Amino acid sequence: MTDSASSPDHLRTTKDTASQKGKAPQTHSGFVAIVGKPNVGKSTLMNSFLGTKVAPTSPRPQTTRRGVRGIHSSGNRQLVFVDTPGLHKPKDALGKYMNHEVHSALADVDAVIWVVDLRHPPTDEDQLVARQVRELPKPLFLVGNKTDVAKYPEEAMKLYRALLEGRTHDTSETVLSAQNNPQAVATLREQLLDVLPENPFFYPLGAASDQTREMWAAEIIREEAMKKLRDELPYAVATRVNSWTEREDGLQRIEGEIVVEKNAHKGMVIGAGGKQLREIGQAARKQLEVFLSRKVFLGLEVIVIPGWREDEEALRELGYE
Numbered sequence: 001m002t003d004s005a006s007s008p009d010h011l012r013t014t015k016d017t018a019s020q021k022g023k024a025p026q027t028h029s030g031f032v033a034i035v036g037k038p039n040v041g042k043s044t045l046m047n048s049f050l051g052t053k054v055a056p057t058s059p060r061p062q063t064t065r066r067g068v069r070g071i072h073s074s075g076n077r078q079l080v081f082v083d084t085p086g087l088h089k090p091k092d093a094l095g096k097y098m099n100h101e102v103h104s105a106l107a108d109v110d111a112v113i114w115v116v117d118l119r120h121p122p123t124d125e126d127q128l129v130a131r132q133v134r135e136l137p138k139p140l141f142l143v144g145n146k147t148d149v150a151k152y153p154e155e156a157m158k159l160y161r162a163l164l165e166g167r168t169h170d171t172s173e174t175v176l177s178a179q180n181n182p183q184a185v186a187t188l189r190e191q192l193l194d195v196l197p198e199n200p201f202f203y204p205l206g207a208a209s210d211q212t213r214e215m216w217a218a219e220i221i222r223e224e225a226m227k228k229l230r231d232e233l234p235y236a237v238a239t240r241v242n243s244w245t246e247r248e249d250g251l252q253r254i255e256g257e258i259v260v261e262k263n264a265h266k267g268m269v270i271g272a273g274g275k276q277l278r279e280i281g282q283a284a285r286k287q288l289e290v291f292l293s294r295k296v297f298l299g300l301e302v303i304v305i306p307g308w309r310e311d312e313e314a315l316r317e318l319g320y321e
């Protein structure tokens, strides 16, 4: 991850200016959206492409809420992955925002990866995604995921392929396990590097993501909260990091908030004697320590922003804009 918060839009302007001036860039660079219905393994796949944890993943659908960019640079090529929320039928303003993130990613990228879960045949939600990608005049990579646990991967793949019938633009297929198949993931990444247009790099060498470190840490905290909480609660929770300081001995002191919608939820997140909040904090701290290779102190507070999922202003305040 990086703590440089350069605006991607600003960087895109650089691209336009360079081509207008007729410069001939020697580098190849471009954006690849990773789309699909919820829980198929999009974020897991992006993290595998990058070899590090940029995006949160969890067994619960609708874990990803924002289009997060993950950057892979290799020689004179730079791939910018855009991990997107699972396309679904939205129930609230947050859900609408999430779907909007998918549509704007699709409009803005050079190639698209459509991830499907080969354990199951297509559902209505897969059809929803298929309708979005079928006519796109951009290279499309259909990725059948979870081969490690799929009983009939070939048969399932046939059904997904059929949803693209009539498509006339470039389409490739891969079956893999985003979790257990680094070789197949690396091969697919090579194929993606080959379709990149000539462009200057959009991000500095060494950058792994467009997120600030605070946004990234907030996502790790939310991931752990989503894994531990039950029923509707995982979806009623947002997180943010308000302060991050480094002590002289290297300890990272991070202060975060878990935001809930109702007073009643507050106690449910904290749990009896504070046990659940402590467990969420410990799990998040461990992850942060692994990826930062530093000791972390993580302070967590639970606050209420009534009905934040339906409140446009609160959504913006929580980074969903």
Ligand SMILES: Nc1nc2c(ncn2[C@@H]2O[C@H](COP(=O)(O)OP(=O)(O)OP(=O)(O)O)[C@@H](O)[C@H]2O)c(=O)[nH]1
Pocket: 036, 037, 038, 039, 040, 041, 042, 043, 044, 045, 056, 057, 058, 059, 060, 061, 062, 063, 064, 065, 084, 085, 086, 087, 145, 146, 147, 148, 149, 176, 177, 178, 179, 180
């Ligand atoms: N067995 C197995 N599990 C996988 C694989 N890829 C992802 N998963 C699991 O599937 C669940 C969902 O993974 P995510 O990467 O969060 O899925 P997503 O598509 O990003 O989900 P949303 O952000 O909710 O749309 C997690 O529990 C992952 O560990 C795989 O190749 N094999």
Ligand SMILES: [Mg+2]
Pocket: 042, 043, 044, 055, 056, 057, 063, 064, 083, 084, 085, 086
């Ligand atoms: Mg995700």
